[in-house]
Amino acid sequence: MSHYDxxxxxAGTAGLNARRAAKANGAEKxxxxxxxxxxxxxxxxxCMPSKLLISAANxxxxxxxxxxxxxxxxxxxxxxxxVLERVRFERDRFxxxxxxxxxxxxxxxxIREYAEFIDDHTVKLSGGRILTADKFVLAVGSRPRHVPIxxxxxxxxxxxDHIFEIxxxxxxxxxxxxxxxxxxxxxxxxxxxxxxxxxxxxxxxGGIQDPEIREYAxxxxxxxxxxxxxxxxxxxxxxxGKAIISYEHKEQGKIEESFDFILTASGRVSNTDRLKLENxxxxxxxxxxxxxxxxxxxxxxxxxxxxxxxxxxxxxxxxASDEGKxxxxxxxxxxxVDPGHRRTHLGIVFSEPEIASIGQGxxxxxxLVIGRVSFEGQGRSRVMxxxxxxxxxxxxxxxxxxxxxxxxxxxxxxxxxxISWVVQQELTVDQILELPFYHPVVEEGLRTALQxxxxxxxxx
Amino acid sequence: MSHYDxxxxxAGTAGLNARRAAKANGAEKxxxxxxxxxxxxxxxxxCMPSKLLISAANxxxxxxxxxxxxxxxxxxxxxxxxVLERVRFERDRFxxxxxxxxxxxxxxxxIREYAEFIDDHTVKLSGGRILTADKFVLAVGSRPRHVPIxxxxxxxxxxxDHIFEIxxxxxxxxxxxxxxxxxxxxxxxxxxxxxxxxxxxxxxxGGIQDPEIREYAxxxxxxxxxxxxxxxxxxxxxxxGKAIISYEHKEQGKIEESFDFILTASGRVSNTDRLKLENxxxxxxxxxxxxxxxxxxxxxxxxxxxxxxxxxxxxxxxxASDEGKxxxxxxxxxxxVDPGHRRTHLGIVFSEPEIASIGQGxxxxxxLVIGRVSFEGQGRSRVMxxxxxxxxxxxxxxxxxxxxxxxxxxxxxxxxxxISWVVQQELTVDQILELPFYHPVVEEGLRTALQxxxxxxxxx
Numbered sequence: 001m002s003h004y005d006x007x008x009x010x011a012g013t014a015g016l017n018a019r020r021a022a023k024a025n026g027a028e029k030x031x032x033x034x035x036x037x038x039x040x041x042x043x044x045x046x047c048m049p050s051k052l053l054i055s056a057a058n059x060x061x062x063x064x065x066x067x068x069x070x071x072x073x074x075x076x077x078x079x080x081x082x083v084l085e086r087v088r089f090e091r092d093r094f095x096x097x098x099x100x101x102x103x104x105x106x107x108x109x110x111i112r113e114y115a116e117f118i119d120d121h122t123v124k125l126s127g128g129r130i131l132t133a134d135k136f137v138l139a140v141g142s143r144p145r146h147v148p149i150x151x152x153x154x155x156x157x158x159x160x161d162h163i164f165e166i167x168x169x170x171x172x173x174x175x176x177x178x179x180x181x182x183x184x185x186x187x188x189x190x191x192x193x194x195x196x197x198x199x200x201x202x203x204x205x206g207g208i209q210d211p212e213i214r215e216y217a218x219x220x221x222x223x224x225x226x227x228x229x230x231x232x233x234x235x236x237x238x239x240x241g242k243a244i245i246s247y248e249h250k251e252q253g254k255i256e257e258s259f260d261f262i263l264t265a266s267g268r269v270s271n272t273d274r275l276k277l278e279n280x281x282x283x284x285x286x287x288x289x290x291x292x293x294x295x296x297x298x299x300x301x302x303x304x305x306x307x308x309x310x311x312x313x314x315x316x317x318x319x320a321s322d323e324g325k326x327x328x329x330x331x332x333x334x335x336x337v338d339p340g341h342r343r344t345h346l347g348i349v350f351s352e353p354e355i356a357s358i359g360q361g362x363x364x365x366x367x368l369v370i371g372r373v374s375f376e377g378q379g380r381s382r383v384m385x386x387x388x389x390x391x392x393x394x395x396x397x398x399x400x401x402x403x404x405x406x407x408x409x410x411x412x413x414x415x416x417x418x419i420s421w422v423v424q425q426e427l428t429v430d431q432i433l434e435l436p437f438y439h440p441v442v443e444e445g446l447r448t449a450l451q452x453x454x455x456x457x458x459x460x
Numbered sequence: 461m462s463h464y465d466x467x468x469x470x471a472g473t474a475g476l477n478a479r480r481a482a483k484a485n486g487a488e489k490x491x492x493x494x495x496x497x498x499x500x501x502x503x504x505x506x507c508m509p510s511k512l513l514i515s516a517a518n519x520x521x522x523x524x525x526x527x528x529x530x531x532x533x534x535x536x537x538x539x540x541x542x543v544l545e546r547v548r549f550e551r552d553r554f555x556x557x558x559x560x561x562x563x564x565x566x567x568x569x570x571i572r573e574y575a576e577f578i579d580d581h582t583v584k585l586s587g588g589r590i591l592t593a594d595k596f597v598l599a600v601g602s603r604p605r606h607v608p609i610x611x612x613x614x615x616x617x618x619x620x621d622h623i624f625e626i627x628x629x630x631x632x633x634x635x636x637x638x639x640x641x642x643x644x645x646x647x648x649x650x651x652x653x654x655x656x657x658x659x660x661x662x663x664x665x666g667g668i669q670d671p672e673i674r675e676y677a678x679x680x681x682x683x684x685x686x687x688x689x690x691x692x693x694x695x696x697x698x699x700x701g702k703a704i705i706s707y708e709h710k711e712q713g714k715i716e717e718s719f720d721f722i723l724t725a726s727g728r729v730s731n732t733d734r735l736k737l738e739n740x741x742x743x744x745x746x747x748x749x750x751x752x753x754x755x756x757x758x759x760x761x762x763x764x765x766x767x768x769x770x771x772x773x774x775x776x777x778x779x780a781s782d783e784g785k786x787x788x789x790x791x792x793x794x795x796x797v798d799p800g801h802r803r804t805h806l807g808i809v810f811s812e813p814e815i816a817s818i819g820q821g822x823x824x825x826x827x828l829v830i831g832r833v834s835f836e837g838q839g840r841s842r843v844m845x846x847x848x849x850x851x852x853x854x855x856x857x858x859x860x861x862x863x864x865x866x867x868x869x870x871x872x873x874x875x876x877x878x879i880s881w882v883v884q885q886e887l888t889v890d891q892i893l894e895l896p897f898y899h900p901v902v903e904e905g906l907r908t909a910l911q912x913x914x915x916x917x918x919x920x
Contacts, residue, residue: 042899047899047900048839048843048900051840051843051844051900052843055529055843055844055845056529056530056531059522059525059526059528059529059531060526060529060531062519062522062523062526063522063523063526063531063533063536065519066519066520066522066523066536068519068546069515069516069519069520069542069543069546070516070538070539070540070541070542070543070544070545070546071516071519071520071523071536071537071538071539071543072536072537072538072539072542073523073533073534073536073537074533074534076523076526076531076532076533077531077532077533078530078531078532079530079531079532080530081530082529082530082532083529083530083531084530085530086528086529086530090842090843094839316898316899317899318896318897318898318899341894343894343895343896344895344896345896346896346898348898348901379508379554380511382550383508383511383512383515383550384511384515385515411874413898413901414871414874414877414878414903416898417874417878417896417897417898417901417903418874418877418878418881420895420896421878421881421882421895421896422881424894424895424896425885425895434801434803434884435803435804435880435881435884435885436778436803436804436805436806436877436880436881436884437778437877438776438778438806438808438873438876438877439502439507439776439777439778440507440508440511441808441873441877443874443877
């Protein structure tokens with residue numbers, strides 16, 4: 001029976017960062033356990049391949065939009081094979097870089113099995129071996145949420161885990177879940193020629209809390225492909241190799257439509273439920289995932305630390321990386337546990353227009369004051385033919401600090417960085433307006449919103 | 461003979477801002493004098509129409525590049541008339557907004573004539589009237605520099621003042637001056653199908669001081685169209701309605717080529733030489749433009765203030781606007797004169813790749829430490845097929861503050877804002893690395909360069 005200082009369950013982004021941090025902080029015997037596919041969710045089936053598919057989709061869309069600038073084009077032809085080959089080739093290249101890092105882990109320090117807890121210090125591997133450790137990092141990642149109503153479509157249900165392996169762009173696809181994955185992939189497939197239906201249930205879209213922007217975004221996507229964020233689905237079945245969905249169409253009432261496949265994108269769930277944590281002293285929340293401190297990543301006051309998508313919080317690579325470092329460091333130094341550096345929240349959906357959520361969300365304010373701009377009249381956005389969208393900046397009444405923002409508009413990924421950087425530095429709206437704004441740039445839209453916020457704070 | 465508190469010569473961006481600021485700061489009788497075309501250089505013949513032409517050019521270029529993503533297209537057709545109509549329609553719309561502001565100036569407060577100084581307090585208008593004032597703001601703007609060697613081409617020489625009035629995209633054009641205007645318009649015309657030759661003299665390109673990036677940029681543009689930044693021009697003449705240029709071709713030696721027209725873009729010169737400043741106590745520099753304090757905009761200790769392109773410094777709209785406000789305020793309060801708020805330098809060339817120059821330039825460091833990144837291997841840039849370029853970050857040895865940067869690469873306009881904001885706040889490289897960097901974004905290239913700078917500062 002082998003004993004370790006730290007066992008890290010999961011060898012993804014969080015686990016790899018935790019390993020380095022644990023070793024740098026006093027842990028000598030460290031092992032990672034991972035029985036699943038290696039290469040990180042991000043590089044294999046997440047951020048990277050989705051951005052690759054989006055690039056192809058936007059290239060196709062750009063050709064059809066060129067006419068607005070006076071450029072006459074024939075209808076472009078989507079060469080499915082070439083599109084998907086580039087996606088997979090580049091994806092494999094990124095995975096390759098990640099694998100180089102994993103290959104550098106010495107023999108025996110990565111066990112390719114699954115683990116379950118027997119007690120607070122003992123795991124049993126899927127191969128039967130028993131390992132013990134002083135401390136654990138739970139970095140087991142997440143998986144696409146199972147949506148029972150879709151079961152009838154059997155093997156025609158694809159998640160982001162498999163979508164990048166398709167042989168051709170489908171003629172028709174139903175997307176369940178208008179979150180980041182559903183929006184990005186749904187729009188990309190639509191722009192590559194698929195007939196897309198996007199279904200949601202709760203009315204939410206792209207994680208937008210702000211009702212005015214949520215409504216605007218819903219309407220905008222609905223102009224491009226059928227979108228119903230409060231859909232009523234009657235039934236889903238498989239028939240003659242097609243997925244048949246019976247649903248309430250917004251205009252036509254109850255109808256049945258046939259789809260090549262269904263993309264399920266109703267969020268992700270933590271894999272911690274597979275660890276038998278009930279055999280440990282780790283406490284879990286209502287969703288069954290460990291309760292932890294987001295500054296120390298410690299689960300209660302135990303010797304368990306959690307990091308990455310496993311914590312069911314924000315499944316973002318840069319957060320997983322930070323969390324892995326903090327969890328690994330604290331696993332190394334436990335029982336000494338220190339809060340790590342956390343960054344201002346920044347979430348981005350790479351749709352078009354893009355969505356960016358920064359800092360405090362709309363729902364978290366006591367007495368919210370908003371600064372607004374519409375991109376419809378914004379100079380540079382109009383020049384580029386991308387004058388669609390809204391941006392709201394958030395402050396608390398009686399306090400001139402910019403605390404958060406919601407963007408649905410052009411270059412939101414860049415504006416999102418700019419805003420998150422000044423939010424983290426706790427700058428006031430007045431201080432931000434002293435910084436450079438070039439001309440003509442979309443950043444001038446941010447200035448307009450800041451000036452509006454300034455005025456509204458003065459009058460609040 | 462009318463007497464004023466403040467006479468503002470020039471009703472462009474700087475003049476209009478100066479007028480508002482002077483009135484808000486004690487000046488009661490204020491008049492603007494402008495005999496030239498109204499609507500601001502920026503909106504009429506500068507930033508706005510150039511960005512419009514670039515949008516069309518990049519739309520055309522994007523169609524031809526779509527194949528790399530698997531999108532098959534026919535050769536697009538540039539509909540000259542439609543391209544130029546959109547440019548002019550949108551340009552006129554922007555000018556219209558500016559004109560609304562000018563139309564609000566009360567009758568008699570804008571004189572549509574030119575002015576020359578008779579003495580320190582007196583100007584003579586082109587119509588013959590004499591006006592006097594306690595204080596003056598010189599906001600007369602600039603004009604394209606005259607290049608004598610081109611004179612032989614007679615009416616085939618166009619500057620940015622006239623290029624947007626052309627009836628069709630030329631088949632061939634020689635561009636003199638690889639600065640911001642020459643690069644932006646030269647590349648745009650090339651991407652719209654013109655056969656372009658770009659000639660420079662001093663080796664400079666896009667204002668890039670950093671030799672490594674300058675060389676990289678020169679090579680990159682030269683791959684797209686003939687570029688010689690140290691060209692030898694033998695002669696220029698007009699023959700059969702064409703401009704004939706005899707020059708040393710980089711590969712072919714001395715050749716003669718024929719062009720539809722010549723775009724002259726060898727910088728701009730201040731219009732202050734037309735004011736007869738020799739009749740005042742304003743002192744001028746070697747180029748004949750007033751010597752002034754860039755924080756107060758005051759010329760020496762006189763009652764003259766200068767703002768905008770007229771000062772021959774940095775012809776940028778956002779600077780002209782700030783300078784106008786400072787000059788107008790100080791003209792209002794003179795003899796009390798206060799330094800105004802100036803922003804960290806940010807200059808952008810909207811070529812592709814873009815060029816951005818931020819903060820202190822390469823040549824201004826005592827003991828320069830550089831942090832580097834190449835965009836060739838940068839993840840997101842590669843995904844978008846825009847993995848071309850370099851970024852250098854600058855610090856002074858023994859000081860961890862980021863002081864400046866030179867970018868030639870994708871999204872440089874956005875990275876430029878991000879960097880200029882932290883440079884102005886005097887953040888150290890270590891502090892900047894604590895801010896959010898999403899994934900996968902070009903901002904991660906900035907992080908790579910920051911990490912390199914951190915390492916190099918540690919070792920310096």
